[in-house]
Amino acid sequence: MSARLVPAAGDRTGRRPDVPLRITVDGEPVDGVAGQTLAGVLLAAGRRTWRRGPSGAPRGVFCGIGACFDCLLTVNGVRDVRACRRRARDGDAVATQSRDAR
Amino acid sequence: MSRHVVVVGSGPAGLGAAAGALRAGARVTLLDAAEDPGGQYHRMPPAAFGAARPGRLHHGWRGFERLRDRVLGHPRCAWWPESAVWSVDRTEQGPPHVHVLRGEADGAGRERHVLRPDGLVLAPGAHDRVLPFPGWELPGVYTAGAAQALAKGERLVVGDPVLIAGSGPFLLPVAASLIEAGATVLEVLEANPAATVARGWAARPWELAAQAGKAGELAGYAGLLARHRVPYRTGRAVIEARGDGRVEEAVTARLHHDWSVVPGTERTVPVDALCVTHGFSPQLELPVAAGCRLRGGAFTDVDDDQRTSVPGVYAAGEITGIAGAPAARTEGLLAGWAAGGGDPGDRAAAALRRRRDRARAFAGRLAAAHPVGAAWPGWLRPDTIVCRCEETDYGTLLHAADGAAAGSARAVRLGTRAGLGPCQARVCGPTVAELLRGRAGGGDPHRRPVAQPIRLGELANPPVDTPDKKESAR
């Protein structure tokens, strides 16, 4: 098993039923839930990595709160957006990035 | 006109500061880079989740809601969500000017604002400190705080099964959150031996009694672990993560009290995710940019009323010492009261100072129970990455420190690029400083003149007029 969203039915916080949203990642559709960050959408969809370090090594979320900059993505054409801090919007076009593609 | 107090950060410390300043009669602008107040401790679920009972995941939620509603609904308080302070400018007289970007996180074309407060309270909090070990850069290795933030804030478990390791009381709430969210927690590893932990916790029992709330919270977590048969092992640590493109196994080992590995005690554990923390690093870039003196190079130095060394600048919460949410709130109340021009002789302020001092004593006890052992670099191999951004490894770092270019930490950083990547040494800074101690001198791992990223286009735009009247987004 891997990362997953706690199902809304049975969530102790009394979350309302999920409102779906869809983003694209390098052109591929990925489904998420309104309220998730981009990092949350990607992780819950089974993706752990979306950036490459200088050596090409894969990276995804590390700190989860905007401190490490490991989770950078290009969102609707804007580079270097921290996926853990950006709320996903229906229709967001996301592109993975690597460190040297500047 | 009443004093204008700007409070940066709306965690327990910042919310407390806003309340303190309002009580003193000041006008307050409370701002946070996040969309909601609460900080790391009272992390609110996103509005779109429509959670009817968010308090189920939190201690002291009622009290938080009351404080939040009182502060945000106050006629003298302006609440600025999604507002990142990217720089503070020292001035000849009075507190520094505060440069703010308002808009979506890391967006382009956010609005620039400049605030010129009569009093400034800094309460930006901390992030996990994780010591490097071979493989810690593999996807699926998270800070414990990341697992906590995603579980509380987005109802996401980072993996299943998970292993939680490192040091400190924070391991317990993280394990509790993951269990609550339905993940299998294999074990919780505290690197310090039982004797160190027990000595730290058992000393001076009257202090513990005075912190009944926090101690009870921790006892509750311990009970939960026991009920779910999750072992809490002391004197054992994760010394390596392995896997092909993602973490698949953790290597754990017994440690001596100084965190050197006991040979032959290695064990390999298959994991889906690994959550690690070795304490917290305060976010010191704003106090450093403001010119505030540090205590021991590690925390913002404050006096009895949370005043920093810079006139008009106050600090509260984790940037003054790691003491937990109740301490942060109390420090905030004091800082806000003083920043707002409140009477230092006030009876309530005196009571707050006593409460703050008890909370600090509790923090001292935690630090004693969960020290970082000096022999941890023994886990490192020459090819172990130390700076995640630039992938500088331990061997390269040592070589540069011993080589001809040695002498200054700055020269080592320029030569190896350690600490010069996107995170600006937030993650590796304290570690590199520690590894180079005695080899290369100088350098301040907390100097980051640009505290949050700003885009060139945004920088080129003039600041918009700062509204003086109350405005509130929610």
Ligand SMILES: Cc1cc2nc3c(=O)[nH]c(=O)nc-3n(C[C@H](O)[C@H](O)[C@H](O)COP(=O)(O)OP(=O)(O)OC[C@H]3O[C@@H](n4cnc5c(N)ncnc54)[C@H](O)[C@@H]3O)c2cc1C
């Ligand atoms: C990820 C994480 C999770 C944690 N979870 C727990 C927990 O479950 N239980 C527990 O006991 N302790 C937890 N802690 C410890 C926690 O930090 C403290 O107990 C408490 O929250 C500290 O309060 P604070 O007000 O000092 O800081 P914080 O609560 O961290 O609040 C700081 C606020 O300042 C804002 N901020 C920072 N820099 C800027 C800037 N430049 N511009 C604008 N805003 C800014 C941040 O967005 C944040 O909201 C956690 C820590 C971390 C890092």
Ligand code: FES
């Ligand atoms: S995971 Fe660290 S900045 Fe997003």
